Amino acid sequence: MKEKTFHRILIAVTVIGSLSVIALTVYTILLYKDVSVIAFVANGG
């Protein structure tokens, strides 16, 4: 694989990975703001 192609793939994986982490974090914060205390305890083994 050419170095240029390799670097492009690395950048693509990093961008997609970072976006997924950010999206999941935002989703979690929104859920946390709205979760009931009962649901929180039920989920919290």
Next chain:
Amino acid sequence: MKLRRQIIIIILLAAFFAAVDLGIYFIFTRRCINPYNSQIKSDSIEVEKYLPFDENSEIIKVRADLTLDGDVPVIDGAAALFPVYSAFVNACYPSDSVGFENGEFSPDSAMQYRNTLRAYKALADGDADIVICAAPSEEQVKYAANKGVEFELVPIGREGFVFIVNADNPIDDLTDEQLRGIYSGKYRSWKQLGGKNKPIGAVRRINGSGSQSVMEKFMVEEPILPDYDVFMGSCIAYTFRYYVQDVIGEGGVKMLSVNGVYPDTQSISDGSYPLTCQFYAVYRKGDDDPNIKRLIDWILSDQGQEIIEKSGYSRLVPES
């Protein structure tokens, strides 16, 4: 050889992000997903299901001997008690005194829903005339005092203040000393209380909420620590029994006995459950609106107490 190394690096990078996502999901996201229907919330209620003067409303409907007239008092209150005071309005208020549109009460409506925190503020500010709530917090009393207002509290019913844990937690009973020890930080592991070797995730509530005000009184002099270990530990939280009663039996959570007494309607009614508390009709001391007295007298009558009991609470006044 070079290609193989490049592929391994790409796979490791992708695996790193996948591991981070899975870690966030299993530690944080999974804890926040509501497994119950939307009604089961600690701090809100589906208002549309409990509106007065609505034939499909799920409030308790009784034929009242009292019909308020003239300038009726603006009533407000806690989320958990919304079905109760909505039933009072349905029984005693003129139907044209309540306005509800697009999910909110109109500003001139004689019924409002601001929940405990804002209801007490509205009472102190003069935006509400009577609120149906747990006792106010010290901050709420101070806020009112700064406005030159003193609250008059009339007990109208009884409710259990309960501690809940995950249904898989082997602990079923704690003493009040142990509960205070959890929230003061004395006990940090369930093992110290005879349970599993897991951290205790002690969840606290919003300052000024009804639950938090009762908890502060329960703790007496000991300060309540901020939330700790709530994502890593097995959780405990406190609330009113009303919120929990619909999900007991579905699994997920269970209520703890306190000093060996389980919080059911019987133990709350007879006072044997140690964390039974009263809830109140609260108005501004010195407010001489005759409708307030008429309404409170009616709430304490058999008809008003019947609403309280059939709404899932315990009556204050024994049935005559």
